[in-house]
Amino acid sequence: MSATETPSNDTTSSPAALKRLAALEALKEVRSGMKLGLGTGSTAIELVRALGEMVAGGLDVVGVPTSERTAELARSLSIPLSTLDETPELDIAIDGADEIGPDLALVKGGGGALLREKITASAARRFVVIADETKMVDCLGRFPLPIEVVPFGLTVTLRQIREVAGALGLTGNLEMRAGAGGGHYVTDGGHFIVDAHFGRIPRPGELGPALAAVPGVVEHGLFLGMADIAYVAGSTGVQIVRTSRARG
Numbered sequence: 001m002s003a004t005e006t007p008s009n010d011t012t013s014s015p016a017a018l019k020r021l022a023a024l025e026a027l028k029e030v031r032s033g034m035k036l037g038l039g040t041g042s043t044a045i046e047l048v049r050a051l052g053e054m055v056a057g058g059l060d061v062v063g064v065p066t067s068e069r070t071a072e073l074a075r076s077l078s079i080p081l082s083t084l085d086e087t088p089e090l091d092i093a094i095d096g097a098d099e100i101g102p103d104l105a106l107v108k109g110g111g112g113a114l115l116r117e118k119i120t121a122s123a124a125r126r127f128v129v130i131a132d133e134t135k136m137v138d139c140l141g142r143f144p145l146p147i148e149v150v151p152f153g154l155t156v157t158l159r160q161i162r163e164v165a166g167a168l169g170l171t172g173n174l175e176m177r178a179g180a181g182g183g184h185y186v187t188d189g190g191h192f193i194v195d196a197h198f199g200r201i202p203r204p205g206e207l208g209p210a211l212a213a214v215p216g217v218v219e220h221g222l223f224l225g226m227a228d229i230a231y232v233a234g235s236t237g238v239q240i241v242r243t244s245r246a247r248g
Contacts, residue, residue, distance in 0.1 A: 043130050
């Protein structure tokens, strides 16, 4: 993994300003005619807003949103939209991350759209991450790991998650994410999200497949071997972090 620094004239270091700074840097990769995956969450909001300004200025792109929230914002900004069924091959997917670890291993899902985000990222030739510098970690796990699960047999699924995590030496609370109106949070796909407070995850490459093998788990928030580049904004500018792995 390598990094370079891009200076910035923006002296503002508020979280929103840093997210916008990272989004603007990533959008330098976008050209007219491209098909873009649009992420979900607070950082992706800044991306969509900036993209809307570029579209208003004449940029000709098509966006594929990863959530209904992103779609609603994009429509309000007159960004042309499509779906993965209509547009199954994307040039770039751009999204935020809750954590960025060594070799661009990610934890995602804080915005509640991890399944759609992972499907969309897998459909793109390049997966670009945008974040502020607080998201950089030396080991994944500071942020709770989101795990999307089906409602049926929830007690069994939680027990099996604990078992596979315990086999890797991981313990901690499994918390059902709460919805805004009470009850469990429900994803756009009709699933629940469990936030796993495992602490440090030294072997994410083993945990990911183990969680995926649990029948009630739809998807987990470990995005491993997927990101190609990250634009990470800090008070001194944007750090460009690349992985040694290249996707076609």
